[in-house]
Amino acid sequence: MTAIELRGVTKEFPGVTAVRDLDLTVEEGEVYGFLGPNGAGKSTTIDMVLDLVRPTEGTVTVLGRDATAESVEIRERTGVLPDGFSVYERLSGRKHVEFAIESKEVDVEPEPVLERVGLLGDADRKAGGYSKGMRQRLALAMALVGEPDLLILDEPSSGLDPAGVKDMREIVAAEADRGTTVFFSSHVLAQVEAVCDRVGILRAGELVAEDSIEGLRDAVGDGETLEVAVDDATDAVVDAVRAVDGVSRVDRDGDTLLVSCDPGVKTRVIAAAEDAGAVVDDFHTEEASLEDLFLAYTEGEETPTRRADAATEEVDR
Secondary structure, three states, X not given: OEEEEEEEEEEEEOOEEEEEEEEEEEEOOOEEEEEOOOXXXXXXXXXXXXXXXXXXEEEEEEOOEEOOOOHHHHHHOEEEEOOOOOOOOOOEHHHHHHHHHHHHOOOOOHHHHHHHOOOHHHOOOEHHHOOHHHHHHHHHHHHHOOOOOEEEEEOOOOOOOHHHHHHHXXXXXXXXXXXXXXXXXOOOHHHHHHHOOEEEEEEOOEEEEEEOHHXXXXXXXXXXXXXXXXXXXXXXXXXXXXXXXXXXEEEEEOOEEEEEEXXXXXXXXXXXXXHOOOOEEEEEXXXXXXXXXXXXXXXXXXXXXXXXXXXXXXXXX
């Protein structure tokens, strides 16, 4: 069963189309990273999944149910950590979790989930005195109440210190092991890369890429960067490396060359630099980070997928 399915979904607001003809599928038990620059339509998409706004066109199905007709049943099985969560200043952390327990009509105690997020010792303090990171932990505790089948986490690392980020990552992994579907929207790309099975990238309301991290690297075509440290990165050295067949890009950072190239041409890159008069002090390979891939898909006029499609069409002619 698919956990989330959007088909032909468009959402229009006065003067703007926030989401355009979106097809999106998240499989049951998957940790799915949902990325995009500000204004891409991520929040609108999440709001439609939660039936906070209705699509102008298309259908949204969540946990096998129609998101508009059966939203109450869906919410009973869904935990949500919203972006910009606000606490009730005068209520304790414990009272917040008790409220979530009552809302979901489950027979559990608040202490285990408070301990799980590291707030048990502060459970009886008023949440108005919590730090931003503690408030984020509290929101996560409320989302985890009742062992939901679907977790929707919108910017879950916001306000967390490194220890909190680590705890968040471990909780997401544990939920995935339990079989929970996790829909993970974040600007902290390293966190997405660490926990997600697949990633979808939204740009201007359209899904421009969807794959595993490795699949996105393959689609971009420059998944590895060869870093070559030389004694003097002259223009002649840069030009010689750029001329190597299989090199797609060369950037210069001081006396280090950052070379995007096919894996099989690395030795030729080194030889070209040396033939141009450079002394190679060191070299190593770095895989493209999710941030590199994100920028490749969200900047410029064309996505890598569209560039690849255009090249294929040109060959076919």
